[in-house]
Amino acid sequence: MYVAVKGGEAAIDNAHRLLAEARRGDPAVPELTVAQIRAQMALLVDRVMAEGSLYDPDLAALALKQARGDVVEAVFLVRAYRTTLPRFGASTPVDTGAMAVARRISATFKDLPGGQVLGPTFDYTHRLIDFALAAEGTVEPAAEAEPRDDADTCPRVTDLLTQDGLIEPSPPDDGAPAGDLTREPVDYPADRALRLQALARGDEGFVLGLGYSTQRGYGRTHPFVGEIRVGDVAVEFVPEELGFAVPLGRIRLTECQMVTQFKGSGAAPPQFTRGYGLTFGQSERKAMAMSLVDRALRAEELGEPVTSPAQDQEFVLAHCDSLQATGFVEHLKLPHYVDFQAELELVRRLRAEFFRDSDSMQEAAE
């Protein structure tokens, strides 16, 4: 006699206990601390902050620990927490021109005011596994940083080009509050601010793939890295009752300004256009890919034909979010037997009709 399956609650409880055990792993190995993750998995922490839309390295590190290192799961934890936070208002725009740069490079000029600053980069490392790292307890001697005068200006390359009118100016700040796609449903066509928000939160792999596709001809933009800068900026907020800006702290950002395909017409002189990327923490790959996709998404605005996925804002915005994507892909593992039963019934009926028809055709032939 068949008995309907029961015990969903007990099964869920047991699964949670197994998960906790698996997360901890071998108890003979010391447990990771949040401080260790924050300090030594810093780029992973940065990615979780960027896609989680919340600047809090400790929380991102904790989320990674809880998620067993699964980035999307950690982003999910951070986003769900973010939803519960009270909202006091919007900060004043951060000034990346005043960034205390840890790294700053330009591919368009050999030298420029402020200089090229390599900073902590994998760029010229040889990708050979360093077995010395397997031996714990070794302390690398710290590099001697060249002393920098904080008053040193490090002007943005795009600002230098703007002076000559060679690049389109940065759109002026009209003072209007920027939309917020976490609070209002997106209405297409979405403006550039909302598109940039979506890309900044977007899955790094997805945005990278789209950016790559533009380089291979699917919405080509002839990009040059005008500048990538990584460093700390001040965040300021104007409380209504005070009426002036007060500093809240500093955050680390990566900014990429892509100098792209020039345009011009009978009326307007030729000039370069821009693609823009900005992320929390240090993530050049994401900022660069974002700037390529941002530029591609401006196709319609710049009078270019929209023919490729990276230029199609409904396609990009509707699919770049890792939480939405993972939720819907993974929901396929939920039970669907009611719908499958409906399809089974139809396929059985169609097959029965098919064989009946072919039988009767055969009979008619005989």
Added chain:
Amino acid sequence: MLAPGFADPVHGAQGTFRAVMDALARPGLLQPLDAGLKPPAPLTPELAALALALTDADTPVWLDAGLADSPEVAAYLRFHTGAPLTDDPARAAFAFIRDPARCPPLARFAQGTPAYPDSSTTLVLALDMIANGERLHLAGPGIKGPTRIALTPLPEGFVAQLAENRAGFPLGVDVILTAPGRVAGLPRSTAVTES
């Protein structure tokens, strides 16, 4: 001293919303509404309950002359809801009307757009009495069998305006009627005729 809002903000707002939801889902059926508010006159407890439950910083609110002329009402609503007030009925997400006889024509409020018919005004009217009665006959979604209500006062031309509002479906305003202790709904989907 500002009059207080819901004694229990979570359940006060939920209970009021639920009464309004039931009222719109079953047009013409009277739903009890006792939010226990004592707002400054001429705001009624029912208008206040709906304002507190449904409006916030994202909803421009239009007040009729009787309400707009009272600084206490404006201060009360601003403090408890944070909703921006607007003079333009066509920009209002919600309109609160203390004196239905002097309500602007329904067509002057936001009607929504063909792509977004939800971007229309919800009007909340304060009446002296809503009762089951012979005066108005209702038909449409949410209505089972013959449903009639009587409104006191019944603003002049109101039925004709409701008919015009219904004719523009899916565009149009939604009307929520309140009276002491009661709320009833006349969504745009409801056809109202005088019997």
Added chain:
Amino acid sequence: MIRRAILKAIAVPGYQVPFASREMPMPYGWGTGGVQVTAAILGRADVLKVIDQGADDTTNAVSIRRFFARTSGIATTTRTTEATIIQTRHRIPETPLREGQTLVYQVPIPEPLRFLEPRETETRQLHALAEYGAMHVKLYEDISRHGHIATTYAYPVEVAGRYVMDPSPTPKFDNPKMDQSPALQLFGAGRERRIYAVPPYTSVRSLDFEDHPFRVQQFDQPCALCGAEGVYLDEMLLDDAGRRMFVCSDTDHCEGRRADGHVGTGDAV
């Protein structure tokens, strides 16, 4: 915000109201829309039932019911008759609903035209113009190819004579229950950020053709456990030889019938 969207959804039956879905502590695609709608309407006097595939004890139903029990302290039940709010995925209970009950559907893809036209900007215009010809063409193409309409679940309906609506992936078997239901029906799509509604006593017509009228699935045998006929059945595989058994998908309905003394044959087929 969600509450306002629900009110507009009720006022314009079948129209999809956009809303800013929040990140919930469960994944998109797993009922976040339904959970947000339920959370918006739930009050102290409510009794909540959660089903998935018709059953109260499937893991996702258990998980959502626990979420509400833990966060709101609300009373829960597995009995359709006792519930005031029923959140569901893929089924409408067999026990007829009554006035005062609200059925909250979890919706993955709210747009019935999505698989004909992937662009939101386009489908929005089609709804604005009530231009549903493409949907009829699609259904008719099925008929010419298979001799039947090949849509078996998420079968499109026309609500109150105006909007074409996706009933969520319920089997078309359940479509007739939506028509003139005494219960309020609310639909929440969290990932796609849409809420829509069918008020009580509202016409819900499954799209069809004069020469191919809408028909629901029929099963050749009653429930093997309770003997119910005219209900939706799950097919259970019993062994490697392919023996199978058909039992009620609605576990509460089945248990209720068995408690009343109804007995099925217990036979495999």
